[in-house]
Amino acid sequence: MPCKAAFIDAKTPGSHLKDNYSIIGGGVSESKHQKVNLTLKHGFCIGAAGQPPKIKNSPHSHFTAEVFMVYKGSWRFYWNNDEKQETVLHPGDIISLPTNMFRGFENVGDVHGMCFSILGHDDAGGGVVWAPRVIEEAKGHGLILLEDGKLVDTTIGETIPEGKRPMPPLTATQMATFDQYTPEQMAVHVGRAGTYTPSAYKGFPNQTPDTLTYYDIIGPLDSEGHNFQVKPGDKNGDQFNVYGIESTASGHTGKYSREAVEVMLVHRGEFEIFCEHEGETLTATLQDGDIISFPKGAVRSIAPLGKGFAYLVVGGDYPDAPIAHS
Ligand SMILES: [Fe+2]
Structure with missing residues (x-):
């Protein structure tokens, strides 16, 4: 069972219309409405992302390993603070994304696509860190991310609980602490089906x-x-x-x-x-x-x-x- 508003960008045009699945463990879903299909602790989490063509998952960084196995469709993975490096993956391909690095992905095929994911550790490090523009662009679309990493969905009448505050966007100094990878450095994190x-x-x-x-x-x-x-x-x-x-x-x-x-x-x-x-x-x-x-x-x-x-x-x-x- 997917969640249709699992992340702060899930109602921002261009990154909406997507399904987030928590199949084993909660992963990094920010929604209290996320269904976790199997809660038994494995030491890692398995999930999936389903997205229609041209829909993106916005740039964010993880505290533990994040692996994608492309199940259906063609996917462009992009990374670094400037989001300029990229590689396109097809069914059967796999990518293992380093921690402390901004990454996003987009369905660049012409069918509804699906990727399975593996996240390291039971709590996947506790969540993700969004690039500042993602939090800015989400404003006015109904979702608010709190400092504790949980979402408030104002489109279904939710309000910010007393004593909680919205997540502030990262500063330039904080952004400078993230790692940048060249295409060559990233190539060893990618496996191609059939090779x-x-x-x-x-x-x-x-x-x-x-x-x-x-x-x-x-x-x-x-x-x-x-x-x-x-x-x-x-x-x-x-x-x-x-x-x-x-x-x-x-x-x-x-x-x-x-x-x-x-x-x-x-x-x-x-x-x-x-x-x-x-x-x-x-x-x-x-x-x-x-x-x-x-x-x-x-x-x-x-x-x-x-x-x-x-x-x-x-x-x-x-x-x-x-x-x-x-
Ligand atoms: Fe991720």
Whole structure:
């Protein structure tokens, strides 16, 4: 369930008409009306942004890592204080945005677009910081952001609670403390679909040989035996790792468990899931855009039905190897 007014810019023309989803954890939504679909703490949050063509998400900075996986449409990501650097991403591409840097994104395709997001830490650092112009431009459109990071929506009769004050725009001195990235510096934070190098790690225990390929996409740079290809966004640790699993034909991973939480997001294809945890079992078929969270310690298997690609988001700052089960 999306929120249509999750951020200060959600009623400003050009950045309105968008949906913000908090799928796992609240993320950085500023609205008390935001539905959090799964509140169980994972150590990271997963959400999604849905936007019609030509609609922007305004420039803001994060305190923890922010990753986008493009699900549908073409998206222009722009960054720096002057908003002048940019790159365009397509379905299957991924971008890991550094902390302490202004970024925004726009649907530059001609269909309603969707990106999944991963935010580091359970509270995603407590919110975002908006570029000064975003707060200025929101004036007169009905939304007021308070100093505590929560929105007041005057279009539905809400008023500023007593003792609360609107968020002041950042000063020039404060703006000067944000990092600026060249296109070359940003390129290592971007992964393009179809260009990943398969992992040196040879897949899961007991898997069907040769039909599954694994990709180490985002993780620590110093991790032995892995080849993570997209630089993490948080110098202090993202608290998650991202892998890709690609199938060329029907197969399966075999049964395994992990000590860390693992979330699977299906990008394309059909996957049969088995999960056994605390005496309960679940079987389900997941398709494009579906998500499952495997609890810590649960025994699971993933069986793609033909061609497909899915992301696996594993909690923790260092990868947790799967444990084989018979
Ligand atoms: Fe963001």
